[in-house]
Amino acid sequence: xxxxxxxxxxxxxxxxxxxxxxxxxxxxxxxxxxxxxxxxxxxxxxxxxxxxxxxxxxxxxxxxxxxxxxxxxxxxxxxxxxxxxxxxxxxxxxxxxxxxxxxxxxxxxxxxxxxxxxxxxxxxxxxxxxxxxxxxxxxxxxxxxxxxxxxxxxxxxxxxxxxxxxxxxxxxxxxxxxxxxxxxx
Numbered sequence: 001x002x003x004x005x006x007x008x009x010x011x012x013x014x015x016x017x018x019x020x021x022x023x024x025x026x027x028x029x030x031x032x033x034x035x036x037x038x039x040x041x042x043x044x045x046x047x048x049x050x051x052x053x054x055x056x057x058x059x060x061x062x063x064x065x066x067x068x069x070x071x072x073x074x075x076x077x078x079x080x081x082x083x084x085x086x087x088x089x090x091x092x093x094x095x096x097x098x099x100x101x102x103x104x105x106x107x108x109x110x111x112x113x114x115x116x117x118x119x120x121x122x123x124x125x126x127x128x129x130x131x132x133x134x135x136x137x138x139x140x141x142x143x144x145x146x147x148x149x150x151x152x153x154x155x156x157x158x159x160x161x162x163x164x165x166x167x168x169x170x171x172x173x174x175x176x177x178x179x180x181x182x183x184x185x
Contacts, residue, residue, distance in 0.1 A: 001060055008097065015158050019150075024065055024068035024069065024086075025065070026067065027074060027077070028061060028064055028065045028068065031061070031064070031077055031081065032061055032080065034062070035078055036057060037146070038052055039057045039082070039085045040053050040057050040082060041145060041146070042082075042085060042086075042098055042142060042147060043056045043057055043085055043088070043089055044137065045095070045127065045146055046089040046139070046142060046184065047089055047092055047094075048087070048131055052101050055088075056085055056088035056089055056092060057085055057088075058087055059084070060084035060085045060088055061081065062082060063084055064077060064080060064084070066152065078155070079153070079156065082143075082147070082149075082157050083156075084155050086139060086143075086157055086158070087180070088153065090139075090163055091106060093135060099179070117162075125180065127181065128183075129176055129179035129180050129183065130142070130176060132179055133172055133175055133176060133179075136158070136168055137171055137172030137175060139158055139171075140154060140165055140168040140169045140172055141169060141172045141173065141176065143157055143158070143168055144165075151165045151166065181183065
C-alpha cells in the first residue's frame, strides 16, 4: 500500500509512514529541540519563576504529543505550542491568585537563583515593571517585543482581534513607561 493511500478502515485521510506513536514522538522531539528554550524564556518572563515555566512548557509539549494524531497541519504546531504555553502561564497565574486568597501556606514570588543569574539589574527592573501590568497587556508586550511576533500572530495566540492587539500593546507600553519612570525616582 502506498504511503499516501487513504485508510479505508477508519475513513481518515492519508496514512503516515510508521506507527503513529513513533511519528508523533519524532515530530514532537524535533519541535522540542527547536522551540523549547524560547518557550521556556517566554514562560519565565510571564511567570518570573523558571521551574514553573519549565513545567508549563513541558505540559504544552505533552499536550501536543497526545493530540498529534488530531493535528491537521503539522506546520501549525509551533503556534499551538505558543498558545498552549501562554494558556499554561495564565492558568498558573490564576492558581497563584487563588492560593493567595486562601489561608494556608504563603505563595512567594521570589526569583530563583537561575533567573537572577540570567538577567542583569536593568532587565530585572523591566521584568518587575512588566509583571505589574495587567495580564493581557503583559502578554501582548511579551509576544510583540520578546518573541517578535506580528500583530496577526499575536491576535491568534491571544484569541483577540488585531485592533485589540494594537490598543493593548499601546496601553501596555504607556503603563510600562510610567512604571519605569516611577522606579527611577
